[in-house]
Amino acid sequence: MRTHVKSSAGTGSSADPARTLALTLLCRAESENRPLDELIGELAVETAGDIDADPARDLDGRDLRFVRQLVAGVTKWRLHIDWILRPHSKRPLPELTATVRHALRLAVFQMRWLDRVPARAAVHSAVELTKCFEHRGAASYANAVLRNLTRADEPIAYPDRETNLAHHLSVVHSHPRWLVERWLSRWELPQTEALLRANNEHPLLYARRNPLRAGHDEFLRNLPAGAHPRQVDETTYEVSAPEGFFQSPAFVKGQAYVQDVAASEPVRMLAPAIGERCLDLCAAPGGKAIQAAIAGKDEIELIAVDRSPQRLRLLRQSTQRLGLSSIRCVASDGDEIPLGQRTGFDRVLVDAPCSGTGVFRRHPDARWNKRAEDLPRHAKRQLQLLHSGFRHLRVGGVLVYSTCSLEMEENDQVVESFLAQQPDARLDEDTSDRPPRFQSVPGRDEGDGSFAVRLKKVADHGEEPQIPREAV
Structure with missing residues (x-):
């Protein structure tokens, strides 16, 4: 799908292509309810092909990086930006059209977070963008809001830190308040604030x-x-x-x-060796499967399972580029894996789908799409996948369960429920020189947020565990 944008020709607008494209992506992400990663990924494909009438056509690499910076920055800092804008807009921001709302956000982001963009240039570009997409009255309104903002003498009045700490941190660091409250209840203030700051940094x-x-x-x-x-x-x-x-x-x-430095730890804990048979149950896009194959000198048998054929295609492309031949891709949802008699794996990795609260800096829109009520649903699916992976493990074999979540419900509580239901499983403290449990937290540790636990199958009674409803 192409990123078509209304042309500014004949409108009296001098909106530049980079900001026009950034505004279009922001509006599309909202109207289509699609992840920014997908839209930006499409942009990368489009710019490599025929994109007649596309605003990306005349953009070079530097311009496209600026587009990504604008889109990611506005999305990441949305709550903070809206707090700044709200006193200067006579109309509530949700009542404005998406075009005007995002044009205003783009201006504030540039004024506050991009030192090289003068305030007058940010205001001018927002007005020109609005002219490009809306009637002149909308452009006049955007101009009035931003002029009021630039003329304001009073400092920004954030929620009081002393009387409403969670609200203050939520606005200042632009995170959903429910997440800030969760993290404050779990960690001391310095670590929570370090995490919030880290989530807003540019990913390495x-x-x-x-x-x-x-x-x-x-x-x-x-x-x-x-x-x-x-x-x-x-x-x-x-x-x-x-x-x-x-x-x-x-x-x-x-x-x-x-591959992020923290994301490599689960495979280090798994420690696959030459000649072993390995199963990666939720493999795509494939970083951990690739790491495991290389760890085994490409002399292992590795079955990479994922429910998405499109994402498995990316893994196949990567294995070809890297010259790996030991990975076989299988499209499956992880419950019923079409392996025939090929069970009894030496190593199993269950890198389960999760809320992704440990990788917010890599996905700027993700924080706004999470809900506390989603966590039990994730945990139920994670527990199912853990049992499924364990069924394919031989006696004496090693399984590593991992997520990129920071939440207890998806990490330790899933493992505790599994161990309570599966008498043949034990925490494995012997297989590797690495501890059996790992967790990294952005702002405290290098890299993204990651969790992993290493388990061993000590027996096989052949009984399917009964999973009580209340356990998940």
């Missing part, structure tokens, strides 16, 4: 070197000039300046793949 790019294709020195030579890599461990590097990374020989020749 971590490249994992494929040692089957390149050593350390060759990998560094093939990175783009000015990448400034910081080595985190033997095969992981933070690419401080990622421009050009995906076009570099290091990536194109299969010498590296992208």
Whole structure:
């Protein structure tokens, strides 16, 4: 689907293409109720092909990065931006058209968070954008709101920190209040505030070197000039300046793949070895399956299962680029896996779908789509997947359950319920030199939020556990 935008020709508008495209993406994300990742992913495809009449046609790489910065920034800081705008708009923001509302948000984001954009330029661009899509009265209204804002002498009156801490943090750090309250009840204030700040930072790019294709020195030579890599461990590097990374020989020749430093821990705990049979139950888009295959020197048998054929296609493309032959992709929902007699796996990874509260900085719209009432539903499905993965594990085999959630309901409580229902399972403290439980929290630890627990199958009584309703 193309990102069509009404042309400004003949409207008297001088809206620039980058901001026009950013406004269009924001409006589409709202009207179509689609994740920003999908829309931006489509943008990347469109700019590589024939995009006649598309505003992205004349944008270079620098402009497209600016578009992504605008879209992600406005989405991430939406609550804070609306708090700033509200006193200066005579009409409630939800009553404005999506075009006017997002044009105003774009202006405030640029004025407050982008030092290189002067306030007058941000105001002018918002007015021109509104002219491009709306009648002149709407443009005049946008101009009046922003002029009122720029002329305001009083400092912004945020919710009082002393009397309403959760509300204050929610607005200042632009997070849903219910999440802030949850995290304050779990962690001390400094850690909670560090987490909120970390969620608003630009996500780092971590490249994992494929040692089957390149050593350390060759990998560094093939990175783009000015990448400034910081080595985190033997095969992981933070690419401080990622421009050009995906076009570099290091990536194109299969010498590296992208994986957050914390996301690599579950496979490290799994510790697959040469000759073993492994099952990745929720595999796509495939970073952990790739990591496991490389850990086994590509001399393992790895079945990568996912319900999405489209996402498995991405994994197949990655295995071809990286030169891996040990991964077999199977489309399945994880409950009934068409493996024939191929059971009794040595290692099973259940990287379960979850709320994703540990990866908010990578998905700027995700925080606004979460609900507390979703957590029990996630936990029920996670427990089902954990039982399904355990059925395919041989006696003495190792299973790692992992999520990218920070929430107890999806992590320790799921594992506790599973252990209470499955007498053949034990916490595995012997297989690896790594502890059997791992959790990282943004702002406290490097990388994203990640959780993992390693379990062992000590017997097989062949009985299907009865899962009580109240347990999930």
